[in-house]
Amino acid sequence: MADGLTIRIAGPDDHDAIAAMNQAMDRFYRPGDEPDASADVVALMERIRADRQLGTQVALAFHGSEPVGIAFFALIHPGRRLGGLLFLKDLFVAEEARSFGTGEAMMRFLARFAAAKGIRRIDLTAEPGNAGAQRFYERLGMKVRPAIFYRLEGEALARLAAD
Numbered sequence: 528m529a530d531g532l533t534i535r536i537a538g539p540d541d542h543d544a545i546a547a548m549n550q551a552m553d554r555f556y557r558p559g560d561e562p563d564a565s566a567d568v569v570a571l572m573e574r575i576r577a578d579r580q581l582g583t584q585v586a587l588a589f590h591g592s593e594p595v596g597i598a599f600f601a602l603i604h605p606g607r608r609l610g611g612l613l614f615l616k617d618l619f620v621a622e623e624a625r626s627f628g629t630g631e632a633m634m635r636f637l638a639r640f641a642a643a644k645g646i647r648r649i650d651l652t653a654e655p656g657n658a659g660a661q662r663f664y665e666r667l668g669m670k671v672r673p674a675i676f677y678r679l680e681g682e683a684l685a686r687l688a689a690d
Contacts, residue, residue, distance in 0.1 A: 532629060534596070534636040537585040539576060542569040544587055548597035552619040586640070588620070588633050595624035596633050602646055610647030613637060618651070634667055652676060 588596030
């Protein structure tokens with residue numbers, strides 16, 4: 528399947544493909560839950576496009592005209608001595624496109640994109656129970672960097688924002 532694979536940064540004309548891949552990701556990671564509605568995903572992508580402070584970018588992989596992979600990421604420039612980072616929030620490859628090099632091609636695309644922007648590293652998180660993802664990232668040469676991952680959401684986020 529890697530033959531005929533095209534990967535590019537998504538644009539406004541790709542919102543339907545983004546919505547379709549987001550729904551596939553929802554069905555894979557949250558079976559039994561209703562996926563986000565296409566209209567909600569398109570509205571979010573419009574909001575991201577209109578508000579440059581949101582900083583989210585999307586890469587899409589297509590086999591022919593069919594979307595088969597998606598990556599949500601942001602470029603971040605920390606301290607003066609660091610070369611910045613590409614933070615990969617989500618990388619998802621449709622089940623029918625796995626084991627054909629699609630994920631590796633997407634990571635290669637992101638690495639080239641980062642290098643072209645002067646970014647010197649890619650950071651991401653993987654779920655502790657997702658051994659397949661861990662093997663995939665380690666096979667690409669990524670190293671586990673011990674850290675404690677924190678999240679502030681829901682009522683706690685609202686409370687902190689209100690104080």
